[in-house]
Structure formats: C-alpha cells, structure tokens
Amino acid sequence: MFKFFMILFLFSGFASAESLRWAADTESGAPYVFYDAESLVMTGFEFDLVQALSQKMNREPRFVQNAWDGLILGLNNNLYDVAINGIEITEDRKKSVYFSEPYYATHVKIITKQGDTRFKKLSDLPSFKIGTLGGALSERILRSEEGVKIVTYESEALAHQDLLLGRTDAIFLDAPIAKYYSEVDKRFQIVPTEIGAMTYGIAISKKNPELLKSVNRALSDLINSGELKTIYEKWGLWNAATASLFGDTTLNRLKPTSFDKYKSHLNNDRSWKDKFEIYQKVGPLFLKAAWQTIKISFLAMIVAVVLGLLIVGLRLYGPRPLQYLTTGFVELIRGTPLLLQLFFIFYALPGIGIEIPALWAAIMTLGINYSVQESEIYRSGLTNIHKNQIEAAYMLGLTKWQTFWSIQLPQAIKLCLGPMTTDFIALIKDSSLVSVITLVELTKTYSLLSSTYYEYFGFAILTATLYLLIGMPLVILSRKLEQKLIK
Amino acid sequence: MKIQKLNCFLGQNFALSDISFEAQPGEILSFVGRSGSGKSTLLRCLAGLEPYSVFQETKSTKLGFVFQSSNLFPHLNLEQNIGLALKKVQKKSDDEARVIVDEVLTKVRLQHCRHHFPQNMSGGEQQRGAIARALSLKPDVILYDEPTSALDPELVDEVYDIMLELKKTNIIQIVVTHDRRALGRISDQVGFIDQGRLQMLCAFQQMEPLLQQLSLDQRKYLELYV
Numbered sequence: 001m002f003k004f005f006m007i008l009f010l011f012s013g014f015a016s017a018e019s020l021r022w023a024a025d026t027e028s029g030a031p032y033v034f035y036d037a038e039s040l041v042m043t044g045f046e047f048d049l050v051q052a053l054s055q056k057m058n059r060e061p062r063f064v065q066n067a068w069d070g071l072i073l074g075l076n077n078n079l080y081d082v083a084i085n086g087i088e089i090t091e092d093r094k095k096s097v098y099f100s101e102p103y104y105a106t107h108v109k110i111i112t113k114q115g116d117t118r119f120k121k122l123s124d125l126p127s128f129k130i131g132t133l134g135g136a137l138s139e140r141i142l143r144s145e146e147g148v149k150i151v152t153y154e155s156e157a158l159a160h161q162d163l164l165l166g167r168t169d170a171i172f173l174d175a176p177i178a179k180y181y182s183e184v185d186k187r188f189q190i191v192p193t194e195i196g197a198m199t200y201g202i203a204i205s206k207k208n209p210e211l212l213k214s215v216n217r218a219l220s221d222l223i224n225s226g227e228l229k230t231i232y233e234k235w236g237l238w239n240a241a242t243a244s245l246f247g248d249t250t251l252n253r254l255k256p257t258s259f260d261k262y263k264s265h266l267n268n269d270r271s272w273k274d275k276f277e278i279y280q281k282v283g284p285l286f287l288k289a290a291w292q293t294i295k296i297s298f299l300a301m302i303v304a305v306v307l308g309l310l311i312v313g314l315r316l317y318g319p320r321p322l323q324y325l326t327t328g329f330v331e332l333i334r335g336t337p338l339l340l341q342l343f344f345i346f347y348a349l350p351g352i353g354i355e356i357p358a359l360w361a362a363i364m365t366l367g368i369n370y371s372v373q374e375s376e377i378y379r380s381g382l383t384n385i386h387k388n389q390i391e392a393a394y395m396l397g398l399t400k401w402q403t404f405w406s407i408q409l410p411q412a413i414k415l416c417l418g419p420m421t422t423d424f425i426a427l428i429k430d431s432s433l434v435s436v437i438t439l440v441e442l443t444k445t446y447s448l449l450s451s452t453y454y455e456y457f458g459f460a461i462l463t464a465t466l467y468l469l470i471g472m473p474l475v476i477l478s479r480k481l482e483q484k485l486i487k
Numbered sequence: 488m489k490i491q492k493l494n495c496f497l498g499q500n501f502a503l504s505d506i507s508f509e510a511q512p513g514e515i516l517s518f519v520g521r522s523g524s525g526k527s528t529l530l531r532c533l534a535g536l537e538p539y540s541v542f543q544e545t546k547s548t549k550l551g552f553v554f555q556s557s558n559l560f561p562h563l564n565l566e567q568n569i570g571l572a573l574k575k576v577q578k579k580s581d582d583e584a585r586v587i588v589d590e591v592l593t594k595v596r597l598q599h600c601r602h603h604f605p606q607n608m609s610g611g612e613q614q615r616g617a618i619a620r621a622l623s624l625k626p627d628v629i630l631y632d633e634p635t636s637a638l639d640p641e642l643v644d645e646v647y648d649i650m651l652e653l654k655k656t657n658i659i660q661i662v663v664t665h666d667r668r669a670l671g672r673i674s675d676q677v678g679f680i681d682q683g684r685l686q687m688l689c690a691f692q693q694m695e696p697l698l699q700q701l702s703l704d705q706r707k708y709l710e711l712y713v
Contacts, residue, residue, distance in 0.1 A: 386557040391536055392617075393560075395552040396572035396624065406571060410562045485562070 019062040020054045021080035023071055027444070028155040028451035030180040030262060031235050032086045035452045037265040040281055043258070045176075045235040046084050049103065052227055056218035066438040068154070069135065072097055073347040075205045077355070079438060082202050082215065086174065088137050089201040098212045100219055102199035103228065105241035108138045109178040110191040112170045113163060119170050121193050131159040131168040137198045138172045156181050157451040160188065174198075176237055184263050197241065223248075234258040266454070275458070282449050282459070289445035290466045296362050296441060297428040297470070303367025304427070308374030315375065316382060317404075333372040339433055341365050346437040362434035370427050377419045381412030414485045421478040425471045442466060488628060488659050492542035495525075495532050502528045503539070503683045508676075512627075512657040515650065515673050517664055520680035521708060526663045529680065530630050533661065551621025551629040556637045558617035559605040565592075566601050569620045577624070591619040595649050611642030615649055622653075629653070631662040635669070647673050667712040681705055 024033040024046065033044040042063065054061040064080040071083040075097055089099045110119050118124060126147035132138045134152035142148050151168050153159040159171045160181050173181075175194070182188040202219070204212045222228040223246050232238040236256030243249055270278070314326045333341070346361040356364065385408055393403040432443035440448070446463040450456045488510045495503040503525045510516050520526040532539040534552050559568045566588055573584040592598050595615040600608055608616065614634055621629050631650075635643040643666065650660055650673055662669065670677050670691050677694060679687040679701075686705060687697055698706050 388554045388557040389560060392552065392554065392558055394536070395534060395550065396620070397576040398572060402575050406575065407560055411560075414562065 018060060020050075020057065020059040020082065021062045021064055022050050023064040023066045023074055023080040023083045023438075024085035025068040025071065026065060027068075027448050028157040028181075029085075031176050031237065031259070033084075035448070036262075037278075037452050038261075040285075040452075045231055045237055045258075046086070048231045048234075048258075049222075049228065050084060052222055052231065053215070053218050056221050057214055064438060065440050067436045067444075070343075070347070070436050070438070072203060073343075074438060075203055077347055077350040078205065078207070079358075081208065081211060082204055084202050086176070086200055087203050088198045090137075093203070096206070098204040098206055098209070099201035100204065100212065100215045102201050102245060103219060103223075104200045104232070104237070105245045106175045106198060106200075106239065107194040107241065108141060108172060108196045108198075109175050109182075110170055110172055110193065110195070111160075111163070111178055111182040111188050112191065114187055114189050116170070116189070119191055121191075122195050125170065125172070128169040129167070131162055131171040133159065133173065133177075136174065137196055138174060141196050142172060155447065155451055157454070160185070161456075163188070175239070179236065179259075180262065184266055199245065230254060275455075278453055278455065279458075279462075282453075285445060285449065286442070286462060286466060289440060289442045290470065292440065293428065293431050293442040293467075294470055296359070296366065296434060296439070297424075297431045299363045300366035300370065300427060300431070301424055303363060304370035304374045304423075307367060307371035308378060311371060311375035312378040312382065315379065317400075330372045330375060333369060334376075338365070338369050338430060339436065341369055342433060342437055358434075358438045361437055362431070362439055366427060366431060366434070369430075370423060373423055374420065377416050377423065378412060381415040382408050384415060385411055410485075414482070417478050417482050417485070421474055424474050428467065428471055488547065489543070489545040490533075490541060491544065493529070493532060493539055493544070494541070495528060495537060495539040497528065497537065501683050502537075503532065506680075506685045508678060508685065508688055510659045510661070510676070512659060513654045514675040515654065515660045515662060516676045516678060517662045517670055517674040518678045518680055519664060519670065519709070519712060524680045525683040526678075526680045527632055530632050530661065530663050533628075534630050547627035549624065549626045549628070551618075551624060551626040553614065553617045553621060553629065553631045553634050555633040556610075556613075559608075559613055559620070561605050564602050564604050565597065565608070565616050565619075568605075568616065569623050572620075573623055587623050591622045594622060594652070595619040609642060610638045611645045614638065614646050618646075618649055618653075626658065628659045628661065631660065631664075633663055633665060635664070635666050643668070670712055679705070679709060681708075 026034050026042065028034070029044060031044055032046045033042065035041065036043045050061050062080075064074070066074050066079070066083075068085065071085055071087065072093065074080060075083050083097075087093070089102060093099070110122075110125070112119055119128075122141070122145060125142070126145055127149075129149045129151055130142055131151045131153055132142055133156065134154060139150065139152060142150050151162070153162070156173060156177050159168075159173070162168050163171050164187060178190050182190050202215055204215060219228075226248070229238060229246065229248060229250075232242065233254040234257050236259035311326050311330065314322045315330070318326065342362070342365050345356065345365045346358065349356065389407055390403060393407050398406070431441060434441060435444035442463055446459055450459040453459070490509070491507045493503060493506040494501070506529060508516065518526045518529060528537060531537040533546070534550055559565070560571070563571065569588045569591060570584045573579045573587055574581070579587070588601070589598075592601060595618055597612060597615055597619060600612055600616065603612075605613055605616070618629070635646055638646065647669065650662075653660060662673070664670075674691050676688060677691050678685055686701060687694075687709075689697055694709070698709060701709065
C-alpha cells in the first residue's frame with residue numbers, strides 16, 4: 001500500500017524548499033528513469049544517480065514529471081532545479097542552460113529485425129526508412145546522412161513497434177535504449193558498430209551557478225568513490241567510453257542485477273492472473289489521472305462559458321473599439337494551435353514575470369481557447385433569431401436588456417446546446433495536450449503505463465472507456481435539457 | 488390621430504415624402520401600394536422603428552404592432568407571450584396578468600390555445616394571438632403589417648372578424664395590406680401610396696371617381712382592388 005502512496009506522491013510533483021527538484025520524462029524511460037513493472041516504484045540508472053547525488057548534497061530529491069521536449073524550458077522557468085534524462089551535452093543547449101561535468105558517455109546503435117543483414121554501418125542506411133527519437137544525437141547523425149528517410153518518434157517503445165510492423169526498415173537509437181528495448185527482445189538484433197559519440201550531462205538553470213558547483217562537486221565524489229560505476233554496473237551500462245571519461249580502467253566487477261530484474265519482468269506471454277494483477281495495480285493510477293482530466297476539462301469549460309459570453313457580449317453589443325478588439329482576439333486564438341498557446345502561457349509568460357502554476361495554466365489556456373469557439377456558437381445562436389421578434393419585443397416596451405434576457409438568450413441556448421456539447425467533448429479530448437506542461441492526465445498516464453507494461457491494447461480500451469465515461473454526463477444532460485426546452 | 492407632412496429618409500433616398508392623414512377612434516385605415524412603394528415604411532415610422540421627421544403629429548404613444556409572421560416568441564406559450572410584457576414592463580402581479588390574459592384571449596377567441604406553443608397553432612391563431620398580445624397593453628392604435636398575407640385564404644376571415652370587433656373599442660387600426668378583400672370589408676379609409684407619396688386617401692366607396700386623377704399605370708394597379 002505504501003508503494004502506491006509513493007507513486008501517487010511522485011505523480012503529484014510536489015516540491016518544497018530544501019528539496020532537490022529534478023525532472024525527467026518517465027514515458028518509455030528505461031533504463032534512465034521509469035516505473036518498475038513489478039512494484040510500480042520509480043527506478044532507473046538516473047534515478048539511482050539522483051538518489052546518490054542528493055545524498056552527497058544533503059538534499060531531499062523531489063521528482064517532477066515533464067515531457068522530454070519541455071525539460072529544458074521548465075528548467076528556465078524554475079519548475080525544478082535540475083533535469084536529468086539522457087540529455088546530451090551540445091553547444092546549442094549550452095547556450096540556454098548550464099551542464100554539469102558529463103556523467104555518462106555512449107554512442108548510437110543500429111537496430112534491425114532479427115535476421116536482417118542489410119545494415120552493417122551508417123553508410124548502409126541511405127534510401128531506407130529509419131526510425132529514431134526526435135531531438136537526439138541519433139536524429140542529427142541521420143540528418144547529415146543524405147538520402148535517409150527519417151521517421152522520428154517520441155517513444156522508444158513505439159519505434160520498436162513500428163519496426164516490427166515493417167513501417168521502418170531499421171531504427172537508430174542511443175546504446176542504453178538499444179540494450180533495454182532491443183537486446184531483451186528476440187525479435188530484434190543490435191548491429192555491433194558504434195556510431196558517433198555523446199555525453200550526458202545534468203542540466204541546470206543559468207540563474208543557478210551555485211547549484212552547478214555543488215552538483216559538480218558531488219558528481220566528482222561519486223565518480224572518485226566508484227559509486228557511480230557501481231550504479232552503471234548494476235544496470236549493465238558500464239562501457240569503454242564512460243571508463244575513459246572517468247579515467248577508470250578497472251574491469252566490470254558486479255553482476256547487472258538491476259538489468260536482470262528488468263528483463264525478468266518483460267514477459268510477453270502473461271497469464272490471465274498476471275494481467276489481472278497488473279490491472280489491479282494500475283487501476284488507481286488511471287482513476288487518479290481521469291480525475292485530473294475531469295478537473296482540468298470541467299474548470300476549463302466554466303472559463304470557456306463565462307469568457308465566451310463576455311466575448312459575444314462585447315462583440316455584439318459593446319462599443320466599437322471593443323468590438324474590433326474582441327474580433328481580433330477571436331481570430332488570434334482561433335487561428336493558432338492550442339499546443340503553441342500552452343507553451344506560450346506556461347513557458348514564455350514567465351519571461352515577462354507572469355508565472356502561473358501548471359494546473360491553472362492548463363485550465364486558463366484550454367478555457368481561453370474554447371471560449372472563442374463558444375462565443376462563435378453563442379453568436380450564431382443569438383443572431384439567428386428573426387428580426388421581427390426583436391422589433392416585437394421593442395413594441396411591447398421591453399428594454400434591450402430584457403429582450404436579450406427573455407427573448408434572445410432562451411432561444412439561443414436551445415440552438416446552442418448541441419454544438420456546445422460537441423465542443424465540450426472536444427475540450428475533454430484536447431485536455432490530453434497539457435502533458436507538455438508537466439501535468440499527468442489520462443492520455444499521458446496511458447502512454448506511461450502502456451510503455452511500462454507493453455500493454456498497449458488493453459490499456460487503450462481502458463483509457464477510451466474512461467474518456468467516454470467522462471463525456472457521458474454531458475451528453476445525457478444536454479439531451480435532457482434539449483427535450484425540456486423543445487417540449 | 489393626426490399626421491401632417493411626414494418625411495422619411497432611408498439611406499440617401501426619400502422613402503416617404505409629405506404624408507398626411509387623420510384617423511378617428513374606431514376607424515380602420517388601409518394602405519395599399521406596390522412592393523417598395525413605402526407603405527410598410529410608413530407603418531414602421533409610425534411605430535418608431537424607423538427615424539422620420541414630421542411637421543405636426545398628434546399620436547398616442549400606446550401602440551401595438553402585428554407583423555406579417557414570426558410575431559409570437561417561439562420559446563414561450565401563448566399565455567407567457569402575452570404575460571411577458573405585462574409583468575416585465577407594466578410590473579403586474581401574476582394574478583393581475585392572468586385576468587388580463589383571460590380578457591384578451593376571450594376577445595380573440597383563443598381561450599383553448601392558452602397553453603399552446605406558437606408552432607402548435609395555425610397561422611390564423613398565431614395572428615390572433617399576436618393581436619391579443621398587442622391588446623393586453625391597452626393600446627390606442629394597432630398597426631398591422633400585412634397581417635394576412637402569410638395565411639391560407641380560409642384563415643384570413645378569422646383575423647378580419649377580430650379586427651372588426653375591435654372597432655367597437657375605439658382603437659384606431661392601421662393596416663398595410665395586399666389583400667383586396669380587406670379594402671371593402673374592413674376599411675373606413677383607403678390610402679394608396681406610390682413612390683413614397685400618398686397619391687389618394689378616401690373612403691372605399693369614393694375610390695372610383697378619384698381614380699381618374701391617377702396615372703394610367705397607377706390606375707391599372709388599383710383597379711385590381713376595386
């Protein structure tokens with residue numbers, strides 16, 4: 001039971017003053033940072049590194065989940081202190097963050113289907129479809145190789161899936177990933193050739209040079225004492241490149257116990273009983289994620305309705321300048337992607353001193369985005385009313401406000417109910433985008449857990465069911481209201 | 488009611504120029520004319536729905552208006568349609584409003600439709616409902632903009648019957664119409680509007696001799712009515 005609370009706790013990304021807030025993306029995170037399939041406790045060689053590091057620094061590690069693409073952005077916005085997630089030290093990244101001394105050195109490997117002998121080295125890849133992870137060294141190497149048809153993935157699990165399905169001819173990944181996803185599966189083989197060279201570093205905000213110093217000090221302690229090497233040995237990741245990086249030429253001494261444990265959980269033929277246990281284990285996590293989705297979408301709906309009414313009010317009845325302003329606002333919001341708006345509100349606004357917590361940023365962005373669509377729905381509802389009725393109301397002596405309230409609004413509501421329901425259901429589904437700003441909702445939980453258990457199909461059905469259940473009350477409510485209004 | 492030299496501009500053109508007429512309590516005035524002649528605009532000016540200028544006018548402010556169609560609010564039943572302004576504008580209590588609703592529904596013989604929604608009423612019933620709603624505010628004048636042209640012929644008479652009954656209550660009724668039967672059946676005076684001017688105004692019976700003053704084209708149109 002304790003373990004569950006641990007995970008729930010970790011999922012909430014809590015942070016306090018004396019802690020070392022560290023961020024990673026646990027989605028298909030093996031062997032870096034991931035959830036152990038057996039216990040659902042967080043693990044990984046970088047997880048172990050963080051534990052050892054914070055012990056040396058005398059700080060309490062606190063985990064913050066963030067999508068990989070957002071890791072550096074979040075650092076600059078002080079969402080956490082360090083980002084440790086196989087982030088390669090590059091000149092480009094050095095411009096926006098500090099990097100610690102490298103803590104691991106590795107290279108890229110080609111992975112093919114078992115028995116496929118077409119690919120031996122990099123120059124064999126051109127003219128083929130090659131899968132890789134976006135934003136990594138592997139992708140840059142492929143780009144420099146002319147004629148390669150690159151397919152980029154966000155998750156290593158999906159890259160492997162597509163190779164099996166024949167959607168790609170080979171995949172091209174960091175060696176640790178290859179070891180944990182390809183070596184353990186008989187359906188794949190790793191080409192021995194080592195391509196490229198890269199080092200991972202701990203990313204730290206440029207506002208925090210003190211932290212950089214203490215991280216480097218602790219890191220060098222861990223290297224000199226051999227503790228870091230022990231971690232790599234346990235995970236089966238100790239290699240020549242890292243050995244020369246550390247100036248430590250001693251041989252491998254330890255059995256890769258953590259790697260073996262990981263392998264033992266990768267059982268593709270699970271019995272019904274095993275499956276049942278897994279579903280029991282993940283059930284509460286899915287429910288918690290569903291609650292997060294409900295919270296975000298329903299609060300966003302309230303924002304959308306209130307703001308939508310305000311917008312339509314100003315557009316139809318406001319003074320001229322405000323009419324132009326709101327029309328411009330509507331076009332701006334409607335014409336730009338929701339994802340971009342999320343990034344802007346959460347990662348760009350802090351640049352001008354406006355910091356909004358992730359949950360509220362998500363609710364606001366979704367709310368604003370949908371308020372524009374809502375306002376358009378209301379507008380068509382309000383303007384679709386016959387002109388005679390407005391004049392009839394005037395002749396009866398009703399004021400403009402009374403006409404709006406008693407004549408236009410009730411009829412508009414009836415016209416709007418259907419489109420509003422559709423709009424709200426779309427909002428619930430769009431709430432899945434907020435995972436880019438550190439929030440773990442239903443879809444993110446699906447990708448986290450399905451890549452932990454390789455249970456894509458069953459979890460997808462579970463997730464879809466939860467989405468349907470969340471939307472159901474809305475559909476029923478709007479049907480009831482519609483019937484009541486039509487009578 | 489007395490109107491002298493009413494003018495109305497819509498856009499850049501004269502929509503109406505120098506319209507003058509007089510109506511006594513209980514009279515029904517019918518205005519005829521081709522589409523675009525300005526007869527509907529005259530009605531809308533009298534209702535205050537269009538801006539106009541006038542040399543002199545004596546006109547009650549208690550006006551009711553009955554449109555060609557879509558008069559009743561579709562989301563309210565007939566009782567609510569009539570009660571709305573009584574409660575919201577005249578601040579009557581529910582009980583007071585109910586008494587008035589009873590009274591006007593009896594006048595237009597629609598007691599049976601009290602709880603019906605407009606879409607469940609015939610066209611004639613809807614128009615009578617609109618008249619009842621106008622009556623509920625005790626107007627001195629009711630303006631009708633082609634009140635029967637959206638109706639099937641057999642429903643037209645039930646509207647005229649009500650209008651004739653209202654003559655007894657001293658209400659002035661001004662009707663813009665295309666219906667030739669209306670002129671003879673209900674009108675005390677007939678006005679002919681062409682090109683924004685009142686070309687002729689007289690009792691229905693006196694129309695024929697006056698036709699000679701009009702142009703051939705205008706005469707041809709009006710002869711359809713006589």
